[in-house]
Amino acid sequence: MRNNIKAPTTNENRVIKFLILLGIVSILNFLYFFLDRESWGNTFLFILLSISLFYGILKKIYLWYNYSNISIPKKPDKKQDFTVDVLTTYFPGEPYQMIITTLEAIIKIKYPHETFLCDEANDPYLKDFCKSHGIHHVTRNNRVDAKAGNINNALRKVAKGDITVILDPDHIPDPDFLDQVIPYFSDPEIGFVQTVQGYYNIKETLVARGAAEQTFQFYGPMMMTLNSYGSVNAIGANCVFRRSALDSIGGHAPGLCEDMHTAMKLYSRNWKAVYLPKILAQGLAPSNLTSYFKQQLKWARGTFDLLFKVYPKLFNKFSLRQKIHFGILPLHYLSGLITLLNFIIPIISLLFSITPWKGNVIDFGLALLPMVGSSILIRTYIQKWVIQRKERGFHLIGGLLEINTWWIYLLGFFYTILNKNIPYLPTPKENEFATNYRIIIPNSIVALISVIAVFIGLSNDYTPFTMVMSGFAIFNAIIMLLGIYLTIKTTNENNILRNNLRKDLVAKLNSLRIKTLKAGNSLFTVTRFTALPILLIVLITSVWLKQQKDGKRWDDISAQYYQPESGSYLGIYHPDRDTGVVNLSEIKKIEKEQQLDFNIISFYLSWDKNAKNNFPEKLLKSIKAENAIPMITWEPWLKEKNTENSRKGQESILKRIANGEYDSYINTFGKQLAEFDEPVYLRFAHEFDNPQYPWSKTKGNLEEEFKLAWKHVYNLLKSQGAYKIMMVWNPWKFENMNKFYPGDEYVDWVGFTLLNYAKLNKRGKTVAFEKLYKEFHDKLYWFTRKPVMLAEFGSVKSSNSNEQSNWLRNSSEILRNEFEEVKAVVMFNSAYDNNIPEGKVYLEEYIDWTTDSIGLFSEYQGSISYRKPDTRNRISTNNRLKFKKYPRGVRYKKGLNWKDNYYVLSRKTLLKDFRLMKKVGINTILYPGGNVYDHNTLKYSQRNNINIMYDFQTFEPVDFINNEAVVTEMEEEILEKVKNLNNHENITGYSFNLRLEDYYNKPLLFEQQQAMVDWYTQLFPKIKLYSPSTPVVLNIELNSETRYILSELNKYVPADYFGLVVRDTAYLDKTIDLATKEKIPLLITSISPEFLDQININQSTAILENWQDERFTNKLSYDGMLDFEGRKKSNLRTISENWGKNNLTESELKLGILKPAVPLLAIGNEKATYHAVLYFNNSWHHENNLDKDLRYEWTLIKTDTFSNPLALKKLGNGPKITLNVPQDYENYRLLLTVTSPAEEYVLRKLISLNIPLKTKEVDDDE
Structure with a gap:
């Protein structure tokens, strides 16, 4: 059903412009986020990704530009009679029936005219047909300038009318074709009138459908806007020219895109054009992939040729709108290069374990959502002005077909660069399916390489980012396989279902199709009325959510503590x-x-x-x-x-x-x-x-x-x-x-x-x-x-x-x-x-x-349960396993909570960390497993001879008494994991934790702890059945109760070692004495770097608390041996000297921060300057006496009420920093990091912003 197109009302024009304005704001919002330097990944891939994105954005803005001023020409009241010549062409090999049908339709045009067949073959059959029907038959003895030369030959020899109509041999005009067009030539400045190029074979094949879909927006709102801009494109298939206009430019312009060339030359001579948004003639769209590719290659080569050779010569003769149009329109065919980049990015990323971008995926989605929403909603709203209602939609087949044509567009571009000619061939019109299967080789290669890259990438580096890149690669492969699908005649035909399914099923599918179309039209109608408010809501909501999310990372950040259950x-x-x-x-x-x-x-x-x-x-x-x-x-x-x-x-x-x-x-x-x-x-x-x-x-x-x-x-x-x-x-x-x-x-x-x-x-x-x-x-x-x-x-x-x-x-x-x-x-x-x-x-x-x-x-009223331990016997301590190689290790917590974690355990990160660990004498990591990085960590630790004590802390259920089903499920998961881990020779232990203080307050804690101990008593022997030679470690936190609990656990729990999590050494000596006395196998499984000097680190077996300072979206830690940037801290030096037997030179530098002399007043926005001072040569030195090679990095740390660090903000570099002191300055710390080319380890100093009155301040040295 053809659309009854009317020009937009004043209000609709305002809506269109406001939608486009919101779209541009959405784009700027996205770019502001995307271009943040901290989110850049690999520079090369980021540049490729940026090129692709900027091209897409430019293309989108150009589309919106061509939606912003829709107009429909008013039919002139004054009528003038013109003599009219209607020309069509014939090229050898084109089917007779097609040209005869077209000639018969031309004869039926009501308006008086002369009909001409420009026959390149001087075909006897067509010559006789023309003679018998009163048609002028024109031929020539050469094929110079292809179609344009054929047309010009007729214009020179026989055609003398005031108006020249040029129709492709497949285009069948309506009888009132000229009645609709001729009135516009009453304006003597009009050089040509263009109508819609319609197709009557859209339903024939998927290729035909896709090719037609690519024109729907162009012949609808885009050309209507070009009509307003005075930049209407001439379309050679059905264009109507004033003869004097053609004569002014020497006739129809030659070239592969002769119609666009002709329009450019006419505009350069100040002729004007009209676009009439009506279907007055319909032709054939390419019905198979070979025909489509030939058409697109001709257009790509032709438009690039015009851009590089003709456009510069005519540039100064164009209006501003025409300069924009003819300068940008050919760039559409650069999509081949951009599509190639889109194939290359995930392939390179997967093969080399690098990523173009490393920001937060949720933030990316929030920034991208308004841009995608604006694209969809503007497109939906503007589709009121497509030519027919059935043309509304997202045109997926057309889009997928365009992507499959990437290498054709690229070929056209390179042919232009190399100035390589391709012969002019008319767009294939033969319905008979004839496909050269070699044309799918490039797409098949891309699909194959993409799939291979996925297997290699996920095998080498299994991270959330590689999974995303794998998704893109698989998506690309699927699109490329669509090209193969379209190449095969059987699957390309639209009637495949109709011809192969039962009639009743076809009827049901047809009914479903009709209902879907009705629903689509209803949705379209609703969307048109709601597009503007929806886009406003999407934009405002996304920006607000992003700001809220950013605020929660700094201004409004709050500690995310689990509130322990207390009962009532x-x-x-x-x-x-x-x-x-x-x-x-x-x-x-x-x-x-x-x-x-x-x-x-x-x-x-x-x-x-x-x-x-x-x-x-x-x-x-x-x-x-x-x-x-x-x-x-x-x-x-x-x-x-x-x-x-x-x-x-x-x-x-x-x-x-x-x-x-x-x-x-x-x-x-x-x-x-x-x-x-x-x-x-x-x-x-x-x-x-x-x-x-x-x-x-x-x-x-x-x-x-x-x-x-x-x-x-x-x-x-x-x-x-x-x-x-x-x-x-x-x-x-x-x-x-x-x-x-x-x-x-x-x-x-x-x-x-x-x-x-x-x-x-x-x-x-x-x-x-x-x-x-x-x-x-x-x-x-x-x-x-x-x-x-x-x-x-x-x-x-x-x-x-x-x-x-x-x-x-x-x-x-x-x-x-x-x-x-x-x-x-x-x-x-x-x-x-x-x-x-x-x-x-x-x-x-x-x-x-x-x-x-x-x-x-x-x-x-609650319920008090005086829970008694399950009936159990004292275990034999003679069956306990020992480590084959005593661990000197560190907790490796970088992969925890990956969604909120700033670190990614990629192959590159793991290899760097493991090599450094070996260098400093660390042979084991205590790794909290059960997360997305298990594959990488297990693989690369084994390759680098780093043992793993696999920690099951992420499997801990919350309620051991009331959630029996959950506990059973967790037990099954643990045992299944143990079976899988048996294949890894570097698994030297399984680690479990008796730590429910974060989940329960006393007295509930007593009950849950007892239940958890009972569960471990039954679980550990089952683990031994699957992994009989791997020690099991049960970790408990060192505190005032540890000795009593440890003594009881040693009697009944069949663990091979009991690990001490040391946060305070107050009870350490007495606990070790008890363990020695009662022969309890004890292992320090977590100790903060600050306590290293309180144990004999050279001889002890210990697991250090953390490898690297943690950085999550809502909390930080300073307990690592590497800082947030992965640089070595001073506490790693001690490990390197003792475990790694590395003789290191002790740095004589000591770092300090000189604070403002005046106490802060907590008034907000108060400026204060802090100076770095260094101690060397037995004295403190200020900035004027400091080494110029030193690099100073200032970071503001935000803490909660209990001084737990939550977030950081980088302030700048230099030996001093001036900052606006927050009003609640007691909840902030200032971190200074100093690096030197001559030093392997960084110096750090962490201080409070000032000494609050009547409050004891504590400054931390690192």
Whole structure:
């Protein structure tokens, strides 16, 4: 169905121009991202890729340029009579029926005219036909200038009309052809009128369909815009010329593209043209690949010839629009060269393991999306002006056919460069299929090489980038195979399905086709109305997402911590008298009355040096019998005798505890807790900042004394094996509470006292829960993420019976909706509280906190499982395997989380790393497997004689108790992996981790850890069945509990070695002593470079913590032996000297940074200058005295609240740097890296931006 084409309305023109503007903005946005220097890969391939992209962008902009001013000529009212000559040609070999059909159609044209057949063969049959039908038969005795010469011969000899119509012999004109065209020649400036070149054999073959598709946009909106620009192309198949115009240029111009040549010459003589967007004649499109290739070769060679030889001569005679059109249009045929580049890029990338671009793929997609969206939406919108509705679409066959023609276009280009002539042959018109199969040889070669490159590339270098490149190569191969498909007659014919399928199935397919077309038209209609808003949304959304993503890498970056699961717990403190001890019978009664099940039962216990009488063993066991966890509020009430010496009398209780005065009592208490061997909350010295308690009284620094005492108590308890205690740190006020915090290592839960004293409050009225808790909540965020317990919670009972319940109800709703960190609520359900606030009159002896509204907090009820280990026997230590070669290694973590990782474990990277490792004496890597880089790492480590201790940390499931199916699946994956790894001789061990602290808080941690140990106990023997000679290592983190856990693991877990992950050496010596004593096979499987000097590195077997500083999109580390750029750090020197036996010269240089003398004011955008200083020759030197060959690199590091590094930003080079200091400067560090041509190792200095007032600053040397 032909489209009823109308010129765009004013509003439609605005939409088109705005769409094109958004498209250009999308292109600029993409280029800004793509050209970022940090994303460049291999320079050669990047240049090739850039050429391809820039060509595509230029082509796209040129298309949009030719969409931006669509016009349809108005038919003149004034009519003028002209004499008309209609000429068509004949070339030997063309079918008679085709030319006769055309001649018969010409005769039927209504407008008066003379018909001419320009016969190159002087064919007798055609001569007779012409004579019998009144047609002028014209011939000549030579073939000079091919078609143009044939036409000019007729013009010189016989054709004398005012108007000359030139039709190809296959083009059948409509009877009203001249009636539609002639009126436009009423304007004496019009030199020619061009109409649409239509085809009537589109459905014949896929090639015909594809060839026609390539013209749909051109004869629609493009030519309509060229009509506005005064740059209409003449198309030799059906063009109408003014005879005087042709005579002015010496007749029809010669050449392979004689029609374009003729138009150029006419424009140079100031003739004008009109494009009439109507199909008034239809011809034949090439129906097979040979015909199509011949046509395209002729056009490619002809247009390049015009560009190089004719265009420069006529350039100054063209208008600006004509200069643009005739200068750019021939470049379409450069697509052959660009397509060749698109083939070459993935092939070279795969064969040589290099990549043209190494940026973030998701960022690339976000930058590319608006550009692709604009291309699709502009094309869709502009298709209102295609000639027929059925021409709408994406024209995939035409696009694929064009790609297959790459070598033809390239041949035309080189023929032009070499000035090699090709004979003029008319576009083949014979329908009979005749294909020379040699024409598919180039495409077959490309397909074959692409497939071979994929196999070689993935075998040599299996990375996400090679997978992407393999995708491109496979895509190219598939397109090339399409050429073979089109070459074969059977598959090329469009009717293959119709002729070979059952009629009912053909009918169904036809029905589906019709429905698809209807849906396509409906989608087209909707898209036309929504194209502009959709493109705006796509562009804005993509840019916003990109900015958000970039912001998350710097401005809005936040630490992505896994929030450990804590469970939820409901507890109670319910004494029957003023003793601090609870009555379990009454608690059971409350549970029954209020339908509750308490998980925590709290009581108070004062210190007593007579520890055996003091320890509440019976009560603890009774609470355990109720399936609850005891919470001991352990109060250091210490009564001193008058005989105590004066010095001790002046010291605070906390200081005396820290100094060891009560070690015997604490140790005894710890042993008894260890013997109880069940989880216990221990709330030591609660409300340490409450002046009512004696442990808060001191003449010294209370904050420091408390922290020292806390750590001392903690260490003593752990040393006695009480590793199931859970320390609850409970401040009284929120002000300055962070100064009392001893650190996450020493705290398991944070407790708060939240009691509403109602009328007994200072202001004599109830204080809302939110007001009581909000300040604690806000302050807590900045120094810990430990779970929170409301350790004393309640509201005083008052004369108003509803006041207490209303307060509790409101509190429960707020807790449910706002404060998710609160994981436990312990009701202070006491009727015996004699702590009456100062200055308040209270007639009763005790304050009553009891309530029957505890059920409001029932959702905090959890389930406590006193899990017992699976039944198991002590293992025999005689069966343990030993390493054949003791590992001196390093953790190789560069491939973790590849989507967020800045490093790519390519072949080049691995070879470089492994060769350096061997040089410095490293023989093993502890490799966290199960990621995309397994293939590369296993392959190249074996080739370079680097052993692998394969770590299964990425296989760890989260829940070992409730996710039995997941655990089973993981076990199957591990065993399957072990079987596969047996083929690799350099696998010297399998590494597993007993580290669930990142997933669970206590007490859940105890249960999960026990379940995980039970799982390992069953898993390790199964591994031995598949790999009987490979040692299994179980890693545990070194801390205060390690010795106890290690001793138990050694008895029951059939691991060959126990690996220590050393983050702090405080417990290292004692742990090694225990291992020696109990003959536990111990191996250091992670130790930070900063601790190397604390072990005998020369003789020890150890795995160092990290090979290279890590850089992810949301976190960094400095613990590697190479920096972010892969340069050697100073800690690698120690390894090289000891393990590699390399005699290195110690650098005499020491690096420092001179900070601004004035403290920073935290006002934002404050400028500060930092200077590099170097120490050598026994003195410090500033920039004027520094070696000019030194290179200084300044980097700003952003950290989280806990000083963990998150992101980096390069600031610049030079011996000094001036920067705008962020307002929250305490969350930033400045890193200076100095390199020298004479030094193999880099110098680094990491500092805070300044010394904040009243805050201790720590600068790190590297």
